[in-house]
Amino acid sequence: MLFLLQPTVFSLLLILAISLAFLFIKRSSPTRTTHKNLPPSPRKLPIIGNLHQLGSSPHRSLRSLSRRHGPLMLLHLGSVPVLVVSSADGAREITKNHDLVFSNRPKVSIPDRLLYGGRDVAFSPYGDYWRQDMFAAGTDTTQAVLEWGVAELLRHPNVMKKLQDEVGEIGRGKPKISEDDLEKMHYLKAVIKETLRLHTPVPLLVPRESTQDVKIMGYDIAAGTQVYINVWAIGRDPSLWEDAEEFRPERFLNSAIDYKGFHYQLIPFGAGRRGCPGMLFAMTLNELAVVNMVHKFDFALPDGAEDLDMTETAGITVHKKSPLLVTLLLISIYKRTEVENGSTLRERKMLEQQEPSFLLKSFLFFILPLCVIFFLIKWLFINPASNKRLPPSPPKLPIIGNFHQMGLFPHHSLGSLAKKYGPVMLLHLGSVPTIIISSADAAREIMQTHDLIFSNRKKSYIVERLLYDYKDVAASNYGEFWRQLRSVCVLQLLSNKRVQSFRTVREEETALMMKKIKESSLSSLPLDLSEMFKSLTNDVVCRAAFGRKYGGDDSGKKFKQLLTDFLWLLGSIDIGDFIPWLSWISRFNGFSAKVDRVAKDLDEFLERVVEERLDMLKMESGRGENTEGDSREDFVDTLLRIHIDNSAGVSVDRDSIKALILDIFAAGTDTTSAVLEWAMTELIRHPRVMKKVQNEVREILKDKPETTEADLGEMHYLNAVIKETLRLHPPIPMLVPREARQDARVMGYDIAAGTLVMTNAWAIGRDPASWDEPEEFRPERFLNSSIDFKGHDFELIPFGAGRRGCPGTAFAMATNELVLANLVHKFDWALPGKAKGEDLDIDECTGLTIHRKNPLLAIATPSVY
Numbered sequence: 028m029l030f031l032l033q034p035t036v037f038s039l040l041l042i043l044a045i046s047l048a049f050l051f052i053k054r055s056s057p058t059r060t061t062h063k064n065l066p067p068s069p070r071k072l073p074i075i076g077n078l079h080q081l082g083s084s085p086h087r088s089l090r091s092l093s094r095r096h097g098p099l100m101l102l103h104l105g106s107v108p109v110l111v112v113s114s115a116d117g118a119r120e121i122t123k124n125h126d127l128v129f130s131n132r133p134k135v136s137i138p139d140r141l142l143y144g145g146r147d148v149a150f151s152p153y154g155d156y157w158r159q160d161m162f163a164a165g166t167d168t169t170q171a172v173l174e175w176g177v178a179e180l181l182r183h184p185n186v187m188k189k190l191q192d193e194v195g196e197i198g199r200g201k202p203k204i205s206e207d208d209l210e211k212m213h214y215l216k217a218v219i220k221e222t223l224r225l226h227t228p229v230p231l232l233v234p235r236e237s238t239q240d241v242k243i244m245g246y247d248i249a250a251g252t253q254v255y256i257n258v259w260a261i262g263r264d265p266s267l268w269e270d271a272e273e274f275r276p277e278r279f280l281n282s283a284i285d286y287k288g289f290h291y292q293l294i295p296f297g298a299g300r301r302g303c304p305g306m307l308f309a310m311t312l313n314e315l316a317v318v319n320m321v322h323k324f325d326f327a328l329p330d331g332a333e334d335l336d337m338t339e340t341a342g343i344t345v346h347k348k349s350p351l352l353v354t355l356l357l358i359s360i361y362k363r364t365e366v367e368n369g370s371t372l373r374e375r376k377m378l379e380q381q382e383p384s385f386l387l388k389s390f391l392f393f394i395l396p397l398c399v400i401f402f403l404i405k406w407l408f409i410n411p412a413s414n415k416r417l418p419p420s421p422p423k424l425p426i427i428g429n430f431h432q433m434g435l436f437p438h439h440s441l442g443s444l445a446k447k448y449g450p451v452m453l454l455h456l457g458s459v460p461t462i463i464i465s466s467a468d469a470a471r472e473i474m475q476t477h478d479l480i481f482s483n484r485k486k487s488y489i490v491e492r493l494l495y496d497y498k499d500v501a502a503s504n505y506g507e508f509w510r511q512l513r514s515v516c517v518l519q520l521l522s523n524k525r526v527q528s529f530r531t532v533r534e535e536e537t538a539l540m541m542k543k544i545k546e547s548s549l550s551s552l553p554l555d556l557s558e559m560f561k562s563l564t565n566d567v568v569c570r571a572a573f574g575r576k577y578g579g580d581d582s583g584k585k586f587k588q589l590l591t592d593f594l595w596l597l598g599s600i601d602i603g604d605f606i607p608w609l610s611w612i613s614r615f616n617g618f619s620a621k622v623d624r625v626a627k628d629l630d631e632f633l634e635r636v637v638e639e640r641l642d643m644l645k646m647e648s649g650r651g652e653n654t655e656g657d658s659r660e661d662f663v664d665t666l667l668r669i670h671i672d673n674s675a676g677v678s679v680d681r682d683s684i685k686a687l688i689l690d691i692f693a694a695g696t697d698t699t700s701a702v703l704e705w706a707m708t709e710l711i712r713h714p715r716v717m718k719k720v721q722n723e724v725r726e727i728l729k730d731k732p733e734t735t736e737a738d739l740g741e742m743h744y745l746n747a748v749i750k751e752t753l754r755l756h757p758p759i760p761m762l763v764p765r766e767a768r769q770d771a772r773v774m775g776y777d778i779a780a781g782t783l784v785m786t787n788a789w790a791i792g793r794d795p796a797s798w799d800e801p802e803e804f805r806p807e808r809f810l811n812s813s814i815d816f817k818g819h820d821f822e823l824i825p826f827g828a829g830r831r832g833c834p835g836t837a838f839a840m841a842t843n844e845l846v847l848a849n850l851v852h853k854f855d856w857a858l859p860g861k862a863k864g865e866d867l868d869i870d871e872c873t874g875l876t877i878h879r880k881n882p883l884l885a886i887a888t889p890s891v892y
């Protein structure tokens with residue numbers, strides 16, 4: 028009754044009751060979020076959440092919190108869920124593995140409030156404010172690096188001295204240091220890196236926001252969560268850095284760690300899609316400024332000052348709180364006096380004693396902004412080409428560009444260059460811009476993210492002549508023609524069903540090889556395994572392609588010689604393809620004539636084969652026979668059938684038939700035998716692995732006389748041995764080059780249409796970022812791993828990946844597994860002259876497909892087990 032009389036009291040009590048009931052239900056019933064595995068959270072307050080825990084230097088407060096709660100913490104800033112990431116692994120997950128998911132910028136964020144209400148460059152889309160905020164982002168951060176760098180140099184006279192020595196040495200006799208000189212200044216670069224590590228200008232990076240639900244390091248992160256990466260804490264993480272709080276640039280001298288967004292322990296510019304596009308611009312300016320200052324001046328703290336105050340300001344970009352006041356001593360670099368011991372003494376004279384900070388101040392507040400304006404104007408308006416962010420390039424020579432850096436073994440030379448210049452390098456081979464890809468991530472961008480763009484092949488005189496003006500699948504450009512031929516390859520010639528149909532061919536050829544080995548084992552004479560593998564793979568492909576082998580008769584010998592020449596020519600470089608005005612050289616030295624001769628002889632041979640086959644097909648159809656789908660049908664039969672009756676909905680002309688057959692010989696023979704050669708080399712070099720694989724095969728086969736394909740499925744260790752061989756010895760280490768069909772952005776770099784792309788699968792297979800002890804031959808690494816070579820795991824891409832990935836993988840692997848199982852099943856292997864396994868060399872030959880330089884000679888003894 029009282030409630031009826033007093034409606035307000037009644038409503039209040041009702042609301043209270045409903046709220047209590049709601050809370051009770053929420054607590055007692057499992058909600059959606061209780062299923063989630065959320066990151067640890069510090070205790071929060073009502074309404075403000077964890078805002079009170081940010082303090083005036085959030086990067087410091089958050090580091091303390093993360094020490095208690097872990098490298099991934101979930102905070103609530105007011106009602107906004109915020110993930111704080113304080114480890115390199117966490118940063119990698121956000122900016123690399125889930126870069127796309129976290130590529131939004133939050134609309135409402137703390138930096139947003141502190142800056143210009145969401146109008147700064149990092150937050151706003153390209154528009155009205157973009158240019159002016161570019162200026163803010165450029166000056167403030169660049170200035171901070173310079174300020175902290177000089178402050179640390181002042182606090183560490185030994186570092187200053189070492190830097191001045193380096194700069195003095197390189198700048199000897201020069202009034203001003205230029206950008207070209209910077210490349211040689213390794214200590215300078217180490218000083219800048221160390222400054223960025225300890226005093227990252229934007230310590231919490233610019234926040235990102237997740238666009239969808241995602242799992243990060245086992246935790247569930249909801250769509251809309253903001254992410255703050257505490258780069259400052261990561262830069263001081265003692266599990267990543269020895270003496271993490273020390274300013275010690277030496278740590279970077281023999282280290283590949285860089286700040287370009289690939290080493291997640293040092294990402295002051297962020298990484299991935301939202302990484303800073305102005306990094307190179309800022310760093311060049313910083314390097315130039317520091318270098319010119321220390322070249323000309325000695326620095327000292329003003330009289331009376333004992334130590335430098337390193338207190339930080341609050342804000343997104345963290346500066347030194349008190350201004351940096353120094354006394355400058357001009358070093359007279361022109362007058363050098365030789366002292367007794369022969370070293371050089373630099374004369375010093377006092378400058379600006381009355382106003383010690385004048386020069387530095389004017390540099391920071393006047394000259395630096397002016398420089399930035401100048402560069403921005405140049406960048407935006409004067410030279411549109413400089414808008415582009417190009418990949419790092421080693422210095423090149425006139426005319427030949429970077430050709431001289433390819434060496435005899437480009438995969439080795441380019442692998443070493445990549446350690447210095449990064450996983451995406453821009454080279455010029457003559458006048459042809461070429462990017463070299465040397466990491467799994469970069470390869471993924473080429474063959475997955477931008478696969479369609481990078482799906483052309485480079486035109487070349489050799490290929491044009493040998494492969495009927497690009498009438499084949501491997502050399503033709505992306506387009507309808509290529510798509511049709513590719514579908515013929517994938518569906519008609521190399522499908523799993525077709526590969527199975529050649530099982531007898533493989534088993535018979537392997538049995539023949541085993542017979543020869545057995546005969547030779549009776550005499551204990553060394554066998555040339557390299558030659559045997561070559562001949563076996565050639566015979567298998569011959570039978571699959573032509574239905575017969577070309578043996579020791581004249582025509583067989585001629586065909587084999589022609590194939591050898593053909594493969595050699597495909598691995599050669601015609602200088603005219605790279606320096607067009609030198610194309611006369613190939614005509615002059617007889618190279619073009621050789622190409623023409625081999626092309627003509629091959630064509631005559633293939634014409635005969637096609638004619639013979641056409642006659643046979645006519646006879647068969649005259650008798651009413653139909654071999655379609657017949658397991659005896661070989662590649663030429665299939666292609667002729669498609670040619671005659673358009674049965675696959677595709678028109679394949681006579682030249683294309685011959686070109687496709689040549690593709691299969693080029694791609695399928697030498698590569699497959701190289702795998703066998705390297706696998707046996709590594710097994711002989713590693714008796715432990717040999718024993719283990721023998722045990723596996725012998726255990727499965729017991730006393731079966733022969734290994735057949737049906738037995739291979741269970742041989743997991745054998746499979747791991749082949750994977751490990753392909754990792755260390757990809758037969759085509761630089762894969763088959765591709766060409767960009769249009770402009771693209773790869774790992775943040777601008778790549779122009781027409782650029783050639785070479786992927787260093789050899790370097791990727793040995794990249795310590797992807798593999799533990801990468802130089803070790805250790806098949807065990809694949810036993811409990813799902814990593815495969817089928818083009819989904821970019822750390823292992825011996826067959827390439829994507830649209831232009833190898834369609835012959837199954838065909839090649841069927842031969843490799845069968846042959847290897849047979850070799851280790853029946854025989855024990857030793858080197859001639861009782862040499863030890865580890866003495867076996869692994870020298871490589873040159874060319875497109877990499878074999879052993881010296882033939883693999885080994886003695887087989889029938890095994891008794």
Ligand code: HEM
Pocket residue numbers: 474500501502513516521690691694695696698699702757758759762763764765825826827828829830831832833834835836838839
């Ligand atoms: C171990 C043996 C082999 C290796 C290591 C290998 C490797 C490769 C590589 C790296 C490519 C270029 C991939 C790319 O651009 O992403 C390729 C393409 C190709 N491979 Fe293989 N291959 C092998 C065996 C075979 C066999 C046995 C055949 C046929 C019977 C074959 C047919 C082809 C063809 C036709 C292409 C061109 C595909 C295109 O451009 O669309 N390969 N192979």
